[in-house]
Amino acid sequence: MTSNPSxxxxxxGVRPAVRAVPAYPFTPIQVPIKLDQNENPYDFPAExxxxxxxxxxxxxxNRYPDLHADTLAARIAKxxxxxxxGVVVTPGSNVLIKLLTELAGIEQTVLTVDPTFSVxxxxxxxxxxxxxxxxxxxxxxxxxxxxxxxxxxxRPGVLYITQPHAPTGHVDDLAAVRELLEAAGEWVxxxxxxxxxxxxxDCRDLVRQYPNALSLRTFSKAWGLAGLRAGxxxxxxDLATQLQKLVPAFNVSILxxxxxxxxxxxxxxxxxxxxxxxxxxxxxxxxxxxHPTCQAMPSRANFFLLRTPDxxxxxxxxxxxxxxxxxxxxxTGLEGCLRVGIGTPAENDALIEAVRALK
Ligand code: PMP
Numbered sequence: 001m002t003s004n005p006s007x008x009x010x011x012x013g014v015r016p017a018v019r020a021v022p023a024y025p026f027t028p029i030q031v032p033i034k035l036d037q038n039e040n041p042y043d044f045p046a047e048x049x050x051x052x053x054x055x056x057x058x059x060x061x062n063r064y065p066d067l068h069a070d071t072l073a074a075r076i077a078k079x080x081x082x083x084x085x086g087v088v089v090t091p092g093s094n095v096l097i098k099l100l101t102e103l104a105g106i107e108q109t110v111l112t113v114d115p116t117f118s119v120x121x122x123x124x125x126x127x128x129x130x131x132x133x134x135x136x137x138x139x140x141x142x143x144x145x146x147x148x149x150x151x152x153x154x155r156p157g158v159l160y161i162t163q164p165h166a167p168t169g170h171v172d173d174l175a176a177v178r179e180l181l182e183a184a185g186e187w188v189x190x191x192x193x194x195x196x197x198x199x200x201x202d203c204r205d206l207v208r209q210y211p212n213a214l215s216l217r218t219f220s221k222a223w224g225l226a227g228l229r230a231g232x233x234x235x236x237x238d239l240a241t242q243l244q245k246l247v248p249a250f251n252v253s254i255l256x257x258x259x260x261x262x263x264x265x266x267x268x269x270x271x272x273x274x275x276x277x278x279x280x281x282x283x284x285x286x287x288x289x290x291h292p293t294c295q296a297m298p299s300r301a302n303f304f305l306l307r308t309p310d311x312x313x314x315x316x317x318x319x320x321x322x323x324x325x326x327x328x329x330x331x332t333g334l335e336g337c338l339r340v341g342i343g344t345p346a347e348n349d350a351l352i353e354a355v356r357a358l359k
Contacts, residue, residue, distance in 0.1 A: 017128040024122065025331065033323040033350055035341035038166075038195070038303045040224035040277075042344070044259075045269050052259035059254045068244055069252035075264050076232055080204070086240045089252050093194060093218040093231025098123050099246040100158060100214070100233075104188040105129035108157030111150055113142065115167060115332030117192065120160040132156065140170035140297075148183040159184055162192040164199045167328055167339045169299025171199050174206060181210045188239065191215050195301035197222035197274045198281070204234065211236040214243075221302060222270050223263055230256050277302045277342045284342065287352045294355060296340075303341045306355065311336050314358055321354035323347075 010019075029036070043049075066072070069089040077084040090096050101110060101123040110124035114133035124131040132154055134146045142161070151159065161180065164171045181189055193215050196202040207213040214235040220226035230252070233243060285304060288296040294314070297305040308314035311329040315338055318325055328337040342348065 015128070018126050021122055021125045025118070029319065029324040031319060031322045031324045033343060033347045035303075035343055035347070035351065036324045036326040036339075037226070038221060038301070038339075038341050039226050040221060040273060040302075041342075041347060042224055042273055044224050044228075044263070045266075048262050048266055048269070051266075052262040055258040055262060056255050059258060061254065064250045065252060065254045065257055067249055068247065069257055072252065072257045072260055073232070075261060079264050079267070080234060082204075082234050083237065085237045086235050088233040088235070088240050088243050088247060090231055090247055091229040091252060091256060092220065093192070093216050093233075094119055095247075095251075096216055096231055096233050096243075097160075097190075097192075098127075099243060100188070100190055100216075101127050101129060102246050103243055104157035106157075109154045110158055110160065111147070111154060111156035112160040113147070113165075115328070115334055116160065117162055117166045118331060129157070130154075136165075136168070136170075140165065140168040142172045142176055142180075144172075144176050144179055147180055151180070151183045151185075151187070156187060158188040158190060160190050160192060162194070163201075163203060164195045164299070164301040166192075166194070166301070167303070167305060167326075167332060167334070167337075168297065169195075169301040169304050171201060171300045174201065174203065177203055178206055181206060181213050184212055186212050189213050194218045195221055195303075197270065198278055198302045199300040207234055207236075211238060214239055219260065219263065222274050224270075224273065225259070225263065228256055228259055230260055276345075280345060280348050281342050284348050284352060288355055291355065291358075294358060296355075303339055305334065306338045306340050307334075308336050308338065308358065311338060314338055317358050318351075318354055321350065321357075323351055323354055 073087040073089050074084040077087045097119050105124055106127050109130040111132050112120050114135050134143050137143050191203045203215055207215045214233050218231040285296050293309050295307040311327050315327050325338040325340045328334040328339050
């Protein structure tokens with residue numbers, strides 16, 4: 001018997017573009033109050049979980065699911081008032097970002113703003129696309145004129161816009177989004193609407209009007225199903241058909257499909273939770289308004305940016321108070337900033353107290 005030989009040396013087949021990027025930067029921190037991933041602080045309602053489990057048990061687990069989750073896509077289409085042939089479902093919208101970059105980024109240019117959601121840039125770099133980022137305006141609004149210039153100059157395969165923006169929570173007028181869709185011509189524009197339920201606005205009607213536009217949505221935030229992993233795209237039939245080709249066959253498990261069917265049949269809980277998060281967001285921002293050294297930035301998502309004199313000190317201080325947030329100084333270059341999720345009212349009380357105690 002030989003023991004496992006230890007493997008040394010780096011395989012040369014790995015593409016340099018993959019080797020050059022760091023792994024997705026995330027370290028789980030075990031503290032009581034988790035405000036670092038913009039999750040819903042509430043679990044999927046227990047009675048719906050039980051129904052979902054029942055439905056999972058009624059499925060044959062030895063058989064593959066629908067090739068492209070067609071039944072589920074049809075139900076999402078009904079919920080969204082969309083054509084079923086314009087819906088693409090995957091295990092998480094992160095997967096769709098990878099696939100969209102494959103679809104329209106490889107050997108072309110990926111255009112986005114800076115700071116932006118890190119997955120767009122990570123995927124662009126790993127897939128060897130050319131990446132161009134335009135700085136956001138000072139007030140976090142979209143640099144529409146600069147983006148229009150870059151759309152002309154670069155002819156990017158895909159432009160990523162996040163509405164509400166992550167990590168700032170800023171929402172731009174739909175008129176600004178429309179201007180970009182016009183300027184992009186036939187090039188793909190992804191409108192990532194992971195947090196739209198918290199913003200009071202959405203881009204669905206615009207996507208209907210532009211065959212190059214696509215809305216990216218997720219069950220991870222307002223629906224409180226981040227652990228399940230499910231996201232979808234709404235697009236015109238041609239864009240959806242081309243994107244669907246890139247989704248691996250049988251990608252959405254029967255477990256995800258069963259749970260989502262139950263969620264879509266009982267969507268009432270979402271609205272209640274969103275209303276609470278929006279009210280809590282207002283309460284937290286108002287409570288921190290007169291802080292002597294920290295600035296809680298206005299937001300229309302389920303998180304906000306907290307600008308502090310020193311991100312490291314503030315992050316450690318909050319951890320000491322049992323609260324984990326996400327550092328933005330390292331991640332996106334927003335000096336002194338932490339991204340803070342909206343939690344339950346009791347968690348938000350603890351946050352307010354801890355931030356008030358920060359010098
Ligand atoms: N887009 C944005 C802007 C996000 O913040 C996130 C989650 N962090 C995602 C997409 C991905 O969501 P998921 O993969 O959970 O659907």
